[in-house]
Amino acid sequence: MTIRRRHFLHLAASAAALPAVSRIAWAEDYPTHPVRIIVGFAAGSTTDILARLMGQWLSQHLGQQFIIENRSGAGGNLGAETVVKSTPDGYTLLMVPPAVAANGALYPNLSFDFIRDTAPVAGVVRVPNVVEVNPAVPVKSIPELIAYAKANPGKLSFASAGIGTASHLAGQLFNKMTGVNLQHIPYRGDGPAMADLIAGQVQVGFATMTASIGHIRSGRLRPLAVTTLQRSDALPDVPTVAEFVPGFEASSWFGVAAPKGTPDAIVERLNREIDAGLADATIKARLADMGGMLLTGSPADFGKLIASETDKWGKVIREAGIKAE
16 A cells, blocks of 8 residues: 555656656747747837847747838837737737836726736836937037026937837936926937937937937037936946936846746746857947946846836826827
């Protein structure tokens, strides 16, 4: 009887271990068919560029195509909803834009909660925003901009890529922390915003480094500061806003997420491959040219970033009474 009981317990333990073993084996075989990376913005956007860069790496190193699928609309919410509602099997991923940190506060009637309904996979890059002015504006530093704005109330406006975008929220945070009142002018993307800033229709911008750096290098825009806590290697002589406004930080960050419930083994495998891609010299050079700072780390690290940014920008949006149009 004892031998039979022991034999039964051994079989039971073996059977209980089978699902874990099969999940691990499944992850080792993953992917067995093409994977979609959903981008919630149009082709050519920073989110799209990064998705194609990482998708190419993953395709080359995991032996299956990682296909970029653009689902633009509602500030990136259509793309996020597509992923949230997909099967959690690792075959539908989201290129996570900074908009996810703001959208919960901007769109109170969303059908999903991003933090609750997704699984963070990996961070990719943090891109500074640049406080920049049309060269006709008579300021060359952040203190001069603050002084000029206070001496000329209502005279300066700032362009953004749209309500709730990183450039809008960076400008709103700047207003709050400096006591100035730069008037917000929203556009439908970085391109039109940059065009009007260069033309002098608006005077100040808080655009991403990706959208700004070509215009800065050509002299069409004058950079005053970057918005990250550290200076950018892409513009090493340009100070940070925090050097003049202690504690100021605003940036655009990107990563990869999957639907909640995606097997941990698949998440971990994707995380390892993405981190390996970020160590590749070609990808590092491409991201550095965009002014990017690498966001390597664990899925939990990326999850903490999403949570902290969601809390930070939610407060800014609620205090300023910002509403999505």
